[in-house]
Amino acid sequence: MTDIVRRGRLKNPPFPRRGNLLAALMTASALMLAAPGAAFASSNKTGSAKTSSSSAKAGKSSTGSRSAVRASSGNRASAKEARGGAGKSSAQAKGKKAALAETRTASAAKPARKAAPAGSIQEASSAEARLISVYEMFGRGQARPALAKARDLVRDYPNFQLAQLVYGDLLAAQLPPTNSLPDTAGIAKMRGNPAMSELHEESRRRLQALRERPPVGTVPSQFLSLSTKSRYAIAVDASRSRLYLLENSDKGLKLVADYYISVGKSGTDKLAEGDARTPLGVYYITSSLDPRSLKDFYGAGALPINYPNPYDVRRGRTGGGIWLHGTPPQQFARAPLASDGCVVMANPDLKQLLRKVQIGATPVVTARSLQWISPPQAEKEAQTFTNAITAWKDTRASGNEAQLKKFYLPDFQRSSKKPIDGNSAPHDEVEYAQGKRVQFKDMSYLHWRDGDDTMVATFGEVFEGEKSGRTRRQYWLRQGSEWKLFHEEILG
CATH class of the missing domain: 2.40.440.10 (L,D-transpeptidase catalytic domain-like)
Structure with missing residues (x-):
């Protein structure tokens, strides 16, 4: 507990410090879940909210201990x-x-993420929303309503290990203080428990999602x-x-x-x-x-x-x-x-x-x-690629195979019944288009930068005089200032 106070994460804890084994469990829980408390400090304006959210983790009864065991056995499922x-x-x-x-x-470019009030979380999971509500209540000093809400949560979701831990903490926080010394060995053991570390990180990330909302x-x-x-x-x-x-x-x-x-x-x-x-x-x-x-x-x-x-x-x-x-x-x-x-x-x-x-x-x-x-920024970034795919369409319609070949990388491949490579693709496309005008529809551009600059374009095409046509998914790679095709699928 002293570590948290020294770091400024927990001041004026709402419950007296304990001195027996329970104190050790409470302190371990508070240390493990200090980061969620810090998360609330950034999203609540009052000093009391900053202090209470960290100290919400200040108690761990036998229920809390059992929850850690459940978490450990549950997490073994990952193996x-x-x-x-x-x-x-x-x-x-x-x-x-x-x-x-x-x-x-x-x-x-990454717009700055602003701290958001707790109520702004867009969360479809009722279990997580209820857990966040428990954190909020305790952050406002409403310990007993928070306990009641936590009790209902673990009743409805008995396999929610993090909720079990929080409920155990809140139960322990209701017990009267004693004057015996804390069990420092017990604290160290709890902090070193992998299951507790995982629950701490889960709690931190859930609250991070509450604190750092995508800009509206x-x-x-x-x-x-x-x-x-x-x-x-x-x-x-x-x-x-x-x-x-x-x-x-x-x-x-x-x-x-x-x-x-x-x-x-x-x-x-x-x-x-x-x-x-x-x-x-x-x-x-x-x-x-x-x-x-x-x-x-x-x-x-x-x-x-x-x-x-x-x-x-x-x-x-x-x-x-x-x-x-x-x-x-x-x-x-x-x-x-x-x-x-x-x-x-x-x-x-x-x-x-x-x-x-x-x-x-x-x-x-x-x-x-x-x-x-922002959507305007997305439209702006899409424009250079729109120019490239429009040029590909117009060159194909012109029937100029030599010019069309410039849009393809040598290792281009098409996934279809008849495999096509980068050398034969231009001829195949010119034959297919036959100089007809074509309309693109239902365009999707998905952009990925990962060392390379790539684009996935999915679209339908209907030639003049026809009622239906192909649906394509193309994969493009930027080389310098030019976009080149390296793969294509004909979806229908």
């Missing part, structure tokens, strides 16, 4: 993922085969343009353990919900099969796996994405079977770094997502840290 992953069976194979090739997008009216920098045929878009911020769900309409993208998630045990930037990392890039949902065909380990279901996409393949990335999936029945949430590369959500959250996604049409961005930009 099963390698075994469970090996048993993804035919469902995984189907997920891989269904994968559409895609590219990666990265980030542009902004979108992830990867989404330069999105056709309304994609009704929703998904963006994952690994640094905040957060998945953002955006709804798309003719008025543009709008953030409608966000959820706590876990990523790979070894972090992000997947390179090879078995490295326990979550890939970074732009992907698409390729299928939705029936939970009845999966092991309980995957919870409410699974949404495979098309890793490795063409940009991954170009750079020699290997592996597969990357899913968005749920948690086993005995575990509400997993530690921030817990999977073998998949993105893992609480089952109630995943169920909400399952009702929104469209197979083949819902983009999924996975980034170390999302950058959010």
Whole structure:
């Protein structure tokens, strides 16, 4: 407790300091959850709010101790993922085969994130929203209502380990003080418990998402343009353990919900099969796996994405079977770094997502840290690419194969029944177009910067005099000031 006071994170704690074993447990809990207290200090203006939110972690009864044990046993489920992953069976194979090739997008300029009031969190998970409410109540000095709310939360979600810990803390905080010395050995043991460390980090990241909201009216920098045929878009911020769900309409993208998630045990930037990392890039949902065909380990279901996409393949990335999936029945949430590369959500959250996604049409961005930009900025960044793809269309219509060839890299490939490379693609395109005028529709541009500057363009095309045409997904790479095609898929 002294450490927190010295760092200025906890002043005038609302409960007297204890001197017995309970004091040791309380102090350990306060030390472990000091960061969430600091998070509230930045989003609440009054001094009392700053002090109370840290000291909300100032007690750990036997209930709290048991919750840490539950967390430890629950988190051991992550060790099963390698075994469970090996048993993804035919469902995984189907997920891989269904994968559409895609590219990666990265980030542009980062608008400053401002501290937001607690009520501004856009959270569809009732469990997390209720936990945040417990933090808020205690931060306002409403200890007994916070305890009652925590009790109801663990009753409704008995497998929510972090909620169990907070409830244990609040229970312990109600006990009268004693004058015996704290059990420093007990404190050290609690601080060294991996399960406690994981719960601390989970709490910190949940509160970080509350404190650091995306600026109102902004979108992830990867989404330069999105056709309304994609009704929703998904963006994952690994640094905040957060998945953002955006709804798309003719008025543009709008953030409608966000959820706590876990990523790979070894972090992000997947390179090879078995490295326990979550890939970074732009992907698409390729299928939705029936939970009845999966092991309980995957919870409410699974949404495979098309890793490795063409940009991954170009750079020699290997592996597969990357899913968005749920948690086993005995575990509400997993530690921030817990999977073998998949993105893992609480089952109630995943169920909400399952009702929104469209197979083949819902983009999924996975980034170390999302950058959010204004729609006018997105339009401005899209313009240079719009010029390039329009020039490609006009050159094709002109029938000039030599000029058209300049738009293709030598190792260009088209995924179709009839494979096409960079040398034969211009001739094939000129023959296909036959000089007709063409209209592009339902354009989507997804941008990824990762050393290289890449773009995924998805669009339909209808030639003059025809009622229907192809839907294409093209992958472009910027070389100097020019955009070059390196891969294409004909979707329909």
